[in-house]
Amino acid sequence: MKADPKGVLTGAHYIDGNYAIAEGALAAGCRFFGGYPITPSTEIAERFVQRAPHVGGLFIQMEDEMGSMNAVLGASWGGVKSMTCTSGPGFSLMMENFGLGLMLETPCVLVNVQRGGPSTGLPTLPGQGDMMQARWGSHGDYEVIALAPDSPQEGFDLTIHAFNLSERYRMPVLMMTDECVGHMTEKVVIPSAEGIEVEPRRFTKKPPSEFLPYEVDESLVPYAPIPGEGYRFHVSGLTHDEQGYPVINAEAQDKLVRRLVDKVKKNAADICKYEEKDIDGADVVVLSYGITSRVVQPAVEMAKKKGIKIGQIRLIVVWPFPEERIRELAGSVKGIVVPEINLGQMVLEVERCAAGRCATILVAHAGGGVHDPETIFQAIKEAAK
Secondary structure (H helix, E strand, C coil), rough: CCCCCCCCCCCEEEEEEEHHHHHHHHCCCCCEEEEEECCCCCHHHHHHHHHHHCCCCCCCCCCCCHHHHHHHHHHHCCCCCCCEEECCHHHHHHHHHHHHHHHHHHCCEEEEEEEECHHHHHHHHEEECCCHHHCCCCCCCCCCEEEEECCCHHHHHHHHHHHHHHHHHHCCEEEEEEEHHHHEEEEEEECCCHHCCCCCCCEEEHHHHHHCCCCCCCCCCCCCCCCCCCCCCCCCCCCEEECCCCCCCCHHHHHHHHHHHHHCCCCCCHHHEEEECCCCCCCEEEEECHHHHHHHHHHHHHHHHHHCCEEEEEEEEEECCHHHHHHHHCCCCCCEEEEECCCCHHHHHHHHHHHCCCCHHHHCCCCCCCCCCHHHHHHHHHHCC
């Protein structure tokens, strides 16, 4: 393996989605990985382990998923871009410290390669059953950012984007991929470091004597202290003030939690990312994400051959959900078809935003495989009536 001085393994490669995610993390400047092996995500850690010595990175296998997430948070506060990966049961275990990362406003990336569940479920087979857990899996009020690649190339590209978002909004960001994308081998083109946009940490420009770890400007995002330069700070998962010290009352809670929520909500239009195709004049729209976005293509072609006016919307960022766009579509189409490898999760958001103005049809799959395109085609025909 030959990498440029910044660690980017440039050129065209035939690698699976998990390897592509690891390469994307390295290209984004990630130099710490705290992990615990779990199928079907382990190849991300394996690739990072192989490549870390070439770029000055560090991998630590922790005792469990809770320790892994904590190690990632600690590394980030030490000034290093950091990440972890997991699946299913491990994602559940990481949720407590994911919430801690949100409260501490710690930039990092958590990758969930989804498999069939619940519990240990189907370790080697695909699912998309963690989408609502991604949004609501930790306790309290908060907003999340979560991305869903549909190919190894997007695994690379979106991992870089996830790191950039984590730095921009100073928070943990989720990559919600799946076993199919994780283990799919395709061509992945990696540009030179100069061709990759990497967002740096927002370090403070104030001297240590004037720095407050949670002081914000109009962006609502605090600046980070520069490690090793004399900055002293306290961080706590308790409700805290601008100095980081606990303040246990309703007024402090309202001020802090509203800001944590608003820094995402007020920037949702910039964060949301989706791809549309043939929307104008469509009677039916198929909404999909992850591997299901590829499975729907034969069904869409079947519908076109039957003369159905059909469009597509693919969620690239799944959280925040593109509420306004779905409301617009609901007012102009007969139905929105939502195939998912679960028994109904993101479809609930579609129903909420559609608010009865068009039909919302779930094409459910309990996991362990992907849809038969014929079942999606039948739902499209039903929506077109």
